Amino acid sequence: MNQIYNFSAGPAVLPKEVLQQARDEMLDWQGSGMSVMEMSHRGKEFMSIAEKTENDFRELIGIPENYKVLFLQGGASSQFSMVPMNLLRGKTKANYINTGQWSTKAIEEANRYCTINVAASSAKTNFTCIPTQDKWHLDPEAAYIHYTSNETIGGVEFHWIPEIDSHNDIPLVADMSSDILSRPLDITRFGLIYAGAQKNLGPAGLTLVVVREDLLGQPLTGTPTLYDYQIHAQNDSMYNTPPTYAMYITGLVFAWLKNKGGLMMMEKINITKANLLYDLLDHNDFYHCPVAKSDRSRMNVPFTLRNPALNEEFLKQADNNGLIQLKGHRSVGGMRASIYNAMPVEGVTKLVAFMNEFASQHA
Known part of the structure; x- marks a missing residue:
């Protein structure tokens, strides 16, 4: 699998x-x-x-x-x-x-x-x-x-x-x-x-x-x-x-x-994961995160696509790449990546790579 x-x-x-x-x-x-x-x-x-x-x-x-x-x-x-x-x-x-x-x-x-x-x-x-x-x-x-x-x-x-x-x-x-x-x-x-x-x-x-x-x-x-x-x-x-x-x-x-080393180590890992994703969102105008930088969650990262018409295609391709459950909450729309303790760094790395590739394909 x-x-x-x-x-x-x-x-x-x-x-x-x-x-x-x-x-x-x-x-x-x-x-x-x-x-x-x-x-x-x-x-x-x-x-x-x-x-x-x-x-x-x-x-x-x-x-x-x-x-x-x-x-x-x-x-x-x-x-x-x-x-x-x-x-x-x-x-x-x-x-x-x-x-x-x-x-x-x-x-x-x-x-x-x-x-x-x-x-x-x-x-x-x-x-x-x-x-x-x-x-x-x-x-x-x-x-x-x-x-x-x-x-x-x-x-x-x-x-x-x-x-x-x-x-x-x-x-x-x-x-x-x-x-x-x-x-x-x-x-x-x-x-x-x-x-x-x-x-x-x-x-x-x-x-x-x-x-x-x-x-x-x-x-x-x-x-x-x-x-x-x-x-x-x-x-x-x-x-x-x-x-x-x-x-x-x-x-x-x-x-x-x-x-894993307790909560101090987990915090370091969570910061690493969050920074990977937010760095992409801040440097690729294909995506947008609405949250003020000082208050951004390390656990739940909402974002939108510049062209909402591509939402379904984004989710479809993400699923095909093994990146699932990225659809945003029904009340706010867009996308949401929840990157809790159990999400490995590799998962976020793969998500970032996919998002960069998708953006380049639909620029």
């Missing part, structure tokens, strides 16, 4: 080594006689998988003991409700930064539970940049500050963590679904982070939440049991059956990241 490079935004490419190990262990996990999919989540076999998965995750980021790691279901979209349900803690307002479609969805959902102060927004620029913090208007009476660190659809990314010293009693919350583990992270700057697994961690079905312990325990009246972070923390994410196989695969990804 010809080498295929999958640029899907999610569910996304997984490391080949991880898939090979999962294949080898599919019918019999380490002599247990069972597939991981068949194991009781409370059995010693799966409990050992869960323990190693959490320990590796904690080691990769450097998560202190006063933070709980939760393995949940429902996708990142479930957190749009769970965050206000758990973090309002008697307050009635929350700060949100709007930088794209996922921020917008988070705002719409949180608005069901409290008054939203949109402290900054890049809507007027069609979400092609991130508002600098000097333009934010934070409400000091708000319960928390929420932002999306990487907008998968628009391709804008925070390359900095907001400074909230003047509001240090307000927890910082981040949706990190599409750039988590792509670089080192100082988790102590946050009250809570969350991420759906299917972009940069593992398969769909798992949602990771990291929450500071002091933020647990005061959910809104009427919060469903499964939407209470403290319930999950008290039960080590085993109050109900967690997404066991997704946890197993994600654990293999964590081990793969450690073997």
Whole structure:
């Protein structure tokens, strides 16, 4: 089979080594006689998988003991409700930064539970940049500050963590679904982070939440049991059956990241990949990237062709060259190359070579 490079935004490419190990262990996990999919989540076999998965995750980021790691279901979209349900803690307002479609969805959902102060927004620029913090208007009476660190659809990314010293009693919350583990992270700057697994961690079905312990325990009246972070923390994410196989695969990804040299090494690789693609987009006027250079995502690279009539031909030829899932999101059109941790440098190199050749053919 010809080498295929999958640029899907999610569910996304997984490391080949991880898939090979999962294949080898599919019918019999380490002599247990069972597939991981068949194991009781409370059995010693799966409990050992869960323990190693959490320990590796904690080691990769450097998560202190006063933070709980939760393995949940429902996708990142479930957190749009769970965050206000758990973090309002008697307050009635929350700060949100709007930088794209996922921020917008988070705002719409949180608005069901409290008054939203949109402290900054890049809507007027069609979400092609991130508002600098000097333009934010934070409400000091708000319960928390929420932002999306990487907008998968628009391709804008925070390359900095907001400074909230003047509001240090307000927890910082981040949706990190599409750039988590792509670089080192100082988790102590946050009250809570969350991420759906299917972009940069593992398969769909798992949602990771990291929450500071002091933020647990005061959910809104009427919060469903499964939407209470403290319930999950008290039960080590085993109050109900967690997404066991997704946890197993994600654990293999964590081990793969450690073997690759950890997050500092991964950041270097991700910078290399992103620079290869953005250099082409900046020096070949056949293509255009709409995102402000300072805010360009290393994970999701949107671009358009000078002649949109060539879009279908571009995608067809790309597919024929083993470069798949490059069509842009239906809401914005154009193209999008998602180059998460598991995308090798070789895949981006091949994409750049193809794009140069296609441009020369249709100049």
